[in-house]
Amino acid sequence: MPSDHIKIPAIEPIVRSIADGVQDTFTYNFPLFASEDMVVSLNGAAQAYGFTVNGAGNTDGGTVVFDTAPASGVIVTLERRLPLERLTDFIEGGDFSARAINTELDMLMAGLQQVDRMQGQMLRYGDHETPGDIILPSRAQRANRALGFNEDGDPIAVSLEGSMAAPDFTATGTGAETRSSADKLGDLVSVKDFGAVGDGLADDTLAFQNALAAHDYVFVPSGTYLISNTVQVKNRKSLIGAGQKSVIQAINNSFVAVECPAGYTNIQHLRIEGGSVGLRLIGVDGPCVQNAVADVTIWLSTIGLQLDGGSDTNKPCYWNNFTRVLVAQPGTHGIHLTLSGGGDTPNANRFQSCRVYSLGADMTGAGIYVEHGSFNNSFVDCEANVKGTAAACVRMGAGSNKTLLVNLFTESNNGVPNVQIDAGSEETAIINLSAQSDGAAIYDLSGGNYDAVNAGWPDKNRLRKTSVTDLKATLLRHDTEFIDTPGTTQLDLSHSVHLVNATSGAIRVDLPNAGDAPGVVMVVKKLDDTSNIVTIGEDDGNGPDGTTLQLGGRYDYAEMISNGAAWSIISSNRMAGNTRYYDGSGTYDIDMAVDVYLLSSYGGVLTARLPPANAAKAVGRSVTIKKVDSSANAVMVSEQGGSGPDQYTQPLSGQYDAITVTSNGSQWYIVSKFT
Structure with a gap:
């Protein structure tokens, strides 16, 4: 049974055990104030769940029970770890509770044990030695150096040249294999391994070219790397930086800064500055497909990001992916899809969360310009924020076909169109356009060859060639x-x-x-x-x-x-008359299929028999019957099963005699008769 308060014995608050794959309950012999004070680790990795802590509040400790027994050979560590804080106060003039002060002292002692255990793992001077200098050399002095000791035994920075002592490397963790240091260091090749300086002064072009020629994955550490010629990231290569402090800077805008001439490359975590094009994708060595560009910013280039279909249809620019790319302060276009030769247009490329931003700098083209491109080049969650000197925020050129714009944000001034659709452009689809420029939301020169949903102004929606099987319209307008x-x-x-x-x-x-x-x-x-x-x-x-x-x-x-x-x-109301002619004798049934019956009785008396007045085809209908021949044979107008118009059979004896009758559903009435 626990006492009024737990006691803190002189026991190190940590227990380590080796699991056998069967045991699921492990004992600890130090007290806990609460189960949350216990940190449970397997092979040094703290666990958040999969176990239950028992015995919190007991001086003698308790147990940790795992839902599943840890695997054999796993190191199980149970450690009391308290937050070093005090959240309570004694009230001035209030009761002085022994239980409260005991708890505070227990917490204090447990915290001291925790700090003492942590200090016991540190390197330190011996008790019988006068401590020397314990201040590390400055950051600049110890960069790329090892920590050593001088003749007085004080810490100094020591050069690593020729001092690699460890012949091999073993990663921490179960299943790690020992490798040579050279093998390990070869996992990551830096442009600095090939002589790049990255000081913004030296020309590092050759270092980039050599590194990418020799290795498939090249790392660009923080620094500013000047280049005087194009850096090509060829087939299946990767050029990865450390973020926006890894800068590739063209010395001027007379050449393409970085180029992907083939496919399956990765370019990530870099800042590219300058160049006639900051980053160009074009099929030169092979098809320019499945390239991935992510977390890259392109600054101060004439054209920021360009996809070019090139001159060879067998080396197209298809299926490339761009994520979180920023093009800032371009001179002409931000993102440009084009065709410079006789190749195929850039097709089916994907742009996700890409942004073009003038930042107040003049530009003459468009933020996003699909000059040429077909088959679902898509721009999703993208933005074009350009200065009022631009031609358009987003422009669909005459060679664009089936381009998709989703959740697009555009902003400018000076009448710059938000989205311009050129004559010749086909089947642009715009879904959810936030048009913040004072120009036209959709400036259409294509003759309406686009669809829009929640886009444009004043009409937000425009659909073409839409097949609907069941439509309920509350308001229908015709163009x-x-x-x-x-x-x-x-x-x-x-x-x-x-x-x-x-x-x-x-x-x-x-x-x-x-x-x-x-x-x-x-x-x-x-x-x-x-x-x-x-x-x-x-x-x-x-x-x-x-x-x-x-x-x-x-x-x-x-x-x-x-x-x-x-x-x-x-x-x-200008339709030709609805008339039927009949020449015969005997009985002719009026079928109500036409409005006017021209009848000839030249061959003998002809009876024109109306349908019953209550017949469905007669109710509410009018019909005119006219005799057109010059014979003495009459045309008799009667009724099937009835008396006839106005209750009598009506004769039409002379040529051109006519009668017009109507049914109210009960009987036939004469409207007019000419004899």
């Missing part, structure tokens, strides 16, 4: 064009409704060729009340229903659809 110029106007696929005012003279509008517009519906309506005709034709075709259609009266209209072969009229 409308107003035409008032006499002569011929060629209609295109950018509008569906055309309002035409022919006040100034006759106008002809030509529908697009039906073969170019399958499924397209177009409406043409005449607005004016002049006698000037609006004629509807077709570009290189026959026109709606195989001919031209004239709209002569105010508000005359026609709605037409193309099936890909011809235009057909769906509805119009």
Whole structure:
């Protein structure tokens, strides 16, 4: 049973054991104030879970029980480790509790034991020796040197030249293998191993070239490395720096600073400064594919990052990946996709969290410029923040096709467009555009050859060639064009409704060729009340229903659809009359399929029999029947199963006699009769 307070015996608060693969319970013989004071380690690695501490608050210690027994040979370390802090105070004039003071003293003693144990592991002067100088040499003095001792036994910095004593190296941890020091040091080759200085003064070009020629992985330590010629990172090579203090600096902007002429390279954790291009990817030695560029910044280059399709279609620039790349203060373009020769355009490259930032410096091009590029070059979570001297924040050139922009941020001033889409550009998709420049959100010169979702202004969404199987629309708008110029106007696929005012003279509008517009519906309506005709034709075709259609009266209209072969009229107030002619005798059933029946009874008396007045095809319908022959044979208008119009069979005896009747669902009534 625990006493009123635990006691702190003179026991080192740490226990080490060797696991046998079976034992899951390990005993400790020092007290704990709480189970959180116990640090459990396996082979020196502190464990956060997988065990239970028992016995906290007992002077004699307790046990640690593992959920699974540690593997055989593993060193199990149980150590009391307290935070060296005091979080309580005694109240002035309050009760002085023996229990409270005992607990405070226990904590103090436990902390002293912890510090004493840690000091016992330190190198120190012996008790019977007068301590000498214990101040280390300065950082500059001991850099790249070993700690040694002078003739007085005081610490000094000693040169490492020729003093590598250890012939081999063994990593800490289970399963580590012994290797020679030379083998170990060969794991990481630095440009300084090939003579690079990195002081911002010496020309380190040759050191980079030699290092990358000899090794696949080259490290660039902190420093500023001047180069006077292009550094090529060739096939399957890696050039890795220590971050933004690893600087590759071109002496001027007359050459490409860093280039990837092939594939499967890695360029990471570097700062590149200057050059006609800071970093260029182009297929020279082979296909420029699957290159990875991450955590790289490019400063003060004429063009920051460039992907070039080159001159050989067998060495394309495809499938490269760029993550967290910053291009700062470019002179022309920040990120540029282009084609300098007869090769293929850069295709299917991925840009994630990349940024172009002018930082107040003049630039003449675009932050991101896809001059040439096809098949889903994508820019996700990217930004183009450029000065007002730029042509555009983001620009899709005439050679761009199927480019994807997602979560794009753009910012500028001086009327710079946020996204410019050049004529010839195809199928750009823009999703979620934060347009902060005062220019057009989307400056479209492509004739609408783009899609937008939550992008642009004032219309955030623009979708083309969209197939919908089930659509519920709360508000439907048609893209409308107003035409008032006499002569011929060629209609295109950018509008569906055309309002035409022919006040100034006759106008002809030509529908697009039906073969170019399958499924397209177009409406043409005449607005004016002049006698000037609006004629509807077709570009290189026959026109709606195989001919031209004239709209002569105010508000005359026609709605037409193309099936890909011809235009057909769906509805119009200028449709041809709906009439049927029949010549015969006997009984002829009126089927209500047309509005006007022209009947000839030249061969004998003809009975025109209406359907029953309550028939579905008759209710609410009107029909006109006219005798057109000159014979004495009458046309008798009757009703199937009924009495006939106005309850009688109505004769049409003379040529051109006519009758118009209608059904209310109960009987047929005569609307008008001419005899």
